Amino acid sequence: MQAKENKITGGIIVAAGKKTDPRVLSPLLKIGSITVVKRIVLTFQQAGISPIVIITGYKAEEIEHDLADYGVIFLRNEHYETSQMFDSAKIGLTFLRDKCEQVLFSPVTAALFTPATLQRMLACRAKVVLPSYQGKPGHPLLLANELIPRLLAYDGDRGMRGAIQNLGIESCRLDTDDEGICRNMDDIGRWDALLKKHSQQILHPFLRISIENESLFFNSRTKLLLILIQDTHSVRSACRHIALSYSKAWNMINQLEQALGYAVVARKHGGSNGGKTYLTAEGAQFLAKFQQFEENVRQYAKNEFDRWFINRTFL
Known part of the structure; x- marks a missing residue:
């Protein structure tokens, strides 16, 4: 959980997908016994991230059903077939701009980073935190709320990282020992090696308070x-x-x-x-x-x- 002195941190998970692109793995694909998108939600929640916004598109109803009891917010990208991931990210940024002090952003293809890495990122207290593993950049990205208007104004073709570079500010580049930050879900050969470690990291008491x-x-x-x-x-x-x-x-x-x-x-x-x-x-x-x-x-x-x-x- 986030300590009281920590900033309120929201989360954006882009899970819009494309029906016409068979190369894109489904957010509903299971690794271990849970779906890719649920694994990211649990990781965010373990680090105290709230509110968490899921950007859906293709198979939106199935994703909503999968996460109905997990206290997340669903926003649909109605143009998911013709838009890019950054367009979906903008939907989440627009929604969260007045609801938190900073935002963690991750595509659904990056599902094996750990809560410990998120806690290290939150401790950096920088406007932009970019994690890396052995020099390779990865996800999620941590962005200060005050940067959201400028990120939304970016209309280039280099996505979120291009929008961040366009800010012209110094980022905190955090080197980690977490291979999961740069291991996309299309890298099937490495799943098993990381899955056990990740499942141990998201071990937590699950409370339903009523x-x-x-x-x-x-x-x-x-x-x-x-x-x-x-x-x-x-x-x-x-x-x-x-x-x-x-x-x-x-x-x-x-x-x-x-x-x-x-x-x-x-x-x-x-x-x-x-x-x-x-x-x-x-x-x-x-x-x-x-x-x-x-x-x-x-x-x-x-x-x-x-x-x-x-x-x-x-x-």
Whole structure:
């Protein structure tokens, strides 16, 4: 988990793919017992990265189903067949520009870097951090939030690295012993050698934190729904980002309000731009309290897990 003094770091995973390009491996390909895209999500989460945005395109519904319970946000690149990876990255950067202080970016083809490498990158506290292994550049890339407008303005043909070079600022080039940063998923011959090490690195306690009385009325999925309503001012838009049906979302909201005894979501009708949905003051306060409670519980669980299992080599 990120320590309190650390910056809020969001994550972007580009998993749009191309139906017309058979050379591109599917984000749903399994290495070990989990998919490529889920492995990156778990690695990000182990390092305390949040929010995590998945840019989808080809097989979007299948990817959303695979990650439905992992607290990630889905954004679709509707032009995935004709656009480049950097176009998908821009979708994620646009969404996260006002939600975090820095962003980790990775294509779905780089799935075997470790949480320890991410922690080293976060400790650099530079505007741009580029990891390498034996002199070879790799992923993910760490970018300061203040650089996002300039990255979005780049219209060259050299992708993310070209956009970074165009910034004209000094980057922190971090040499690591993590071969996974430069091992793409098309390099099948090296998977087995790295997989065991990577699976050990993402070992962690997995908590599902919820609140209930006679029945469950609030969990991480409801939390994400409220966060997105707060951001988009639209229940329908929020649903699109977390692969949730509109009717199910309102059922969750109604159940929450009934349990709490006050309104959490309010609608503002009319106006030239139509109505908006937003959190009430009480709803926003409840959400903030739950997020702090959740963070405290997860940090305690991680510390205890490390104390009883990792530090004593019982696993």
